[in-house]
Amino acid sequence: MPHSAQIKIPATYMRGGTSKGVFFRLQDLPEAAQVPGKARDALLLRVIGSPDPYGKQIDGMGAATSSTSKTVILSKSSRPGHDVDYLFGQVSIDQPFVDWSGNCGNLSAAVGPFAISNGLVDAARVPRDGVAVVRIWQANIGKTIVAHVPMTDGAVQETGEFELDGVTFPAAEVQLEFMDPAAEEDGAGGAMFPTGNVVDALEVPGVGTLQATMINAGIPTVFVNADAIGYTGTELQDAINGDAAALARFEAIRAHGALRMGLIRTLDEAASRQHTPKVAFVAKPAGYTASSGKAVTAGDIDLLVRALSMGKLHHAMMGTAAVAIGTAAATPGTLVNLAAGGGAREAVRFGHPSGTLRVGAQAQQVEGEWQVTKAVMSRSARVLMEGWVRVPGDAF
Known part of the structure; x- marks a missing residue:
């Protein structure tokens, strides 16, 4: 043959x-x-x-x-x-x-x-x-x-x-500088916040109306508060990835966020666009045990963040989502910024399932719109x- x-x-x-x-x-x-x-x-x-x-x-x-x-x-x-x-x-x-x-x-x-x-x-x-x-x-x-x-x-x-x-x-x-990371493609029209707001009411059928920060920086990301969806922000992968109903809710949030951000024209398109946007949830600092067994204390971090990638809770944090976190944290009034305590800041250390990560970003308002010149973080x-x-x- x-x-x-x-x-x-x-x-x-x-x-x-x-x-x-x-x-x-x-x-x-x-x-x-x-x-x-x-x-x-x-x-x-x-x-x-x-x-x-x-x-x-x-x-x-x-x-x-x-x-x-x-x-x-x-x-x-x-x-x-x-x-x-x-x-x-x-x-x-x-x-x-x-x-x-x-x-x-x-x-x-x-x-x-x-x-x-x-x-x-x-x-x-x-x-x-x-x-x-x-x-x-x-x-x-x-x-x-x-x-x-x-x-x-x-x-x-x-x-x-x-x-x-x-x-x-x-x-x-290896230090990385993500220059002018606010996205200009995917229908965002060059705006860091495609809806024009740092916080929106996002209606998700079957889930509810959630406060959401939808940002194009590093990668399009939809941030919601952990407590609004029944979480603390200290969860590890096993708490979510084995829960089919929870994953379906996150996908619904992601799809409706994508539609609101102009990344897709119909909800059906979200199924073939799994990489973007990301969906993440944030909370104020709290202690937890990372997946490695390492203890993370509330004093080690400015906030908690958990993010999903390709339909599953990520084991650590996507680098592009870290850029989005740093940028949002530097922008007063976003859910990320508020979880970190509010106010102006140029760097943030957040807790993720594997431990902590620091990312820096500088945001400024130009003609009424927020812009960020670069975000910086180290990897290997x-x-x-x-x-x-x-x-x-x-x-x-």
């Missing part, structure tokens, strides 16, 4: 922040997958092992969570003032689609290291020792990210003492494996 042989494609498996993904240079992809479309999506689905009705991604590189079902395509940038173009694809676990609607802030930490190591950054811009500044064009959302990548003896430094809650081992620190990244990924030749 005829069969199709496997082909091999140069690839690197990397951790960035609290996520993992398969990284490709655009030039290394099969010709049909070098342009957006069905062939590219089919290839990436097969690489990751989706769609998988068992929900395990056993026959691919995915690891059955939204944090590990990710792909990245990088190329030299022709855009002035940038070194590399970065395209992120969030691969659905059980459905046959790749969501290109947003960025992954965690994997953003791995883009600079990969770009340097794979010849995508002009060698003259990379010091032998010190810090290389890599200017990244985030193609999904049309934004600039500046990565500060440590270098030692002419190579990217990956090991170090920087600790990140949600990541088991310490590594080298490391190459886990490099070589070739193999897929059946007829998979795309």
Whole structure:
């Protein structure tokens, strides 16, 4: 019986922040997958092992969570003032689609290291020792990210003492600057708050009318108060991810928020746009035990935040959602800002299921509208494996 042989494609498996993904240079992809479309999506689905009705991604590189079902395509940038173009694809676990609607802030930490190591950054811009500044064009959302990548003896430094809650081992620190992170695409019209308000009454049939902060910064995000939906803000994954009714309520909030933000035209479109917007709930500081067993006290943090990604409570915090948290915290009157105690602030430390994270942002009002110039946070990244990924030749 005829069969199709496997082909091999140069690839690197990397951790960035609290996520993992398969990284490709655009030039290394099969010709049909070098342009957006069905062939590219089919290839990436097969690489990751989706769609998988068992929900395990056993026959691919995915690891059955939204944090590990990710792909990245990088190329030299022709855009002035940038070194590399970065395209992120969030691969659905059980459905046959790749969501290109947003960025992954965690994997953003791995883009600079990969770009340097794979010849995508002009060698003259990379010091032998010190810090290389890599200017990244985030193609999904049309934004600039500046990565500060440590270098030692002419190579990217990956090991170090920087600790990140949600990541088991310490590594080298990569500082990221998300420039002008308020989204300008997806129908937001350039407004950080697409409804024109820092807090709205969001009507969600079957759930109720909730106070909500809907923001486009880092990634479109819908924030609600934890106590309004029956939570404390100290929950870990098991408290929510095994509760089908709770997940359905969160999806309803997300879908109605997307509609209100102008990201979709009908509620039906939310099903094929799982990556954005995110939905998160916030609460004032309280002590809890993180998933690692680490004790987090109320004095360690400014507020509590829990966020869902691809229909599940995230084990830590998405990097892009952290940008949204920092931006909202810096904007007086948002639910995030109020949970953190209100008033003006340029940085916030929040508690998430794996521990704590600090993110900084500077917001200002210009002609009556809030704007933020950049958000800053530190992550780490490391190459886990490099070589070739193999897929059946007829998979795309």
